[in-house]
Amino acid sequence: MPEPLALRPIDRADTLGSARAGVRDWRAERLSGIALVPLSLWFLAAFAVHARSGYGPCIAWLREPISAVLMMLLLIAVFRHLELGLRVVIEDYVHSAAKLPTLIGTRLLCFALAVAGLAATLRVLLGR
Amino acid sequence: MHEPLRPLSPNIQHYRPQLTSVLSILHRMTGVLLAGAAVALVLGLWAVAAGPRAYGIARAACVSPLGLALLALATWAFFLHLCGGIRHLFWDRVRGFELATIYRSGWAVVAASILLTALLWLAAWRLSP
Numbered sequence: 001m002p003e004p005l006a007l008r009p010i011d012r013a014d015t016l017g018s019a020r021a022g023v024r025d026w027r028a029e030r031l032s033g034i035a036l037v038p039l040s041l042w043f044l045a046a047f048a049v050h051a052r053s054g055y056g057p058c059i060a061w062l063r064e065p066i067s068a069v070l071m072m073l074l075l076i077a078v079f080r081h082l083e084l085g086l087r088v089v090i091e092d093y094v095h096s097a098a099k100l101p102t103l104i105g106t107r108l109l110c111f112a113l114a115v116a117g118l119a120a121t122l123r124v125l126l127g128r
Numbered sequence: 129m130h131e132p133l134r135p136l137s138p139n140i141q142h143y144r145p146q147l148t149s150v151l152s153i154l155h156r157m158t159g160v161l162l163a164g165a166a167v168a169l170v171l172g173l174w175a176v177a178a179g180p181r182a183y184g185i186a187r188a189a190c191v192s193p194l195g196l197a198l199l200a201l202a203t204w205a206f207f208l209h210l211c212g213g214i215r216h217l218f219w220d221r222v223r224g225f226e227l228a229t230i231y232r233s234g235w236a237v238v239a240a241s242i243l244l245t246a247l248l249w250l251a252a253w254r255l256s257p
Contacts, residue, residue: 030220033213040206044248051252055180062176071173078166085159113170120173 025084032081039074059124068125072118079114083107147234155212158205165202203248208241 046067050058061067086106094102143149175186189195215233218224224233 030217034217037210037214040210044203044206045251048248048251049255051256053256055176055183057257058183059176062173075169078169082159082163082166086163089156089160113167117170117173120170120177123177124173 029084032077035077062124071121075117079110083110151234158209161205204245207244211237211240
């Protein structure tokens with residue numbers, strides 16, 4: 001296919017072609033997904049063991065440094081993966097003027113939720 | 129931008145649902161559903177950090193009929209997304225694209241998601257004190 005005439009970088013980034021930054025996001029989605037395989041299975045195993053535990057055993061488990069570290073890694077991987085996945089879904093299905101605000105809102109919300117989860121985990125680990 | 133009123137391609141409503149297309153859209157739908165699970169995880173962590181009273185409220189919500197139904201749905205969605213995601217990783221390496229293989233891996237994903245969900249809840253039932 002012949003190259004379109006005189007595309008400025010901003011045209012490429014806007015609507016007229018690839019901004020050539022997609023590969024990084026594509027890779028990050030896979031990388032976070034691969035990281036989530038062991039992390040999420042670890043979390044579900046802990047869930048199975050503590051399904052009927054009361055507050056004491058539950059907080060004792062999360063206070064162990066290994067649990068807290070894995071929980072924080074899980075949160076980072078979950079919200080990175082979620083942000084990238086939701087972005088693709090929004091890009092594919094939202095075509096109205098709401099598209100850009102939705103994209104920005106989703107990214108900010110994912111970041112805020114990740115920080116909130118990390119803060120709660122640290123509060124438990126450090127004993128508030 | 130002015131949007132002309134015409135149907136977007138592909139007009140999927142004209143196609144008979146197939147395992148391939150159903151699993152494709154289910155991968156996205158379970159992904160979106162798991163966003164809710166991620167929010168629940170953060171709420172749960174906040175409840176644990178806030179103390180026994182908040183923990184009790186979160187726990188009561190989890191073991192209510194609606195809570196248990198949502199947890200069951202979320203765990204099945206998780207395993208379908210996990211198995212489908214692993215299938216996608218093989219496709220990313222350009223493996224398993226023969227039609228017969230695609231159907232075999234597709235049914236394997238469906239079977240594994242149901243089996244793993246059942247196993248998890250059985251384990252939760254048996255292992256937890």
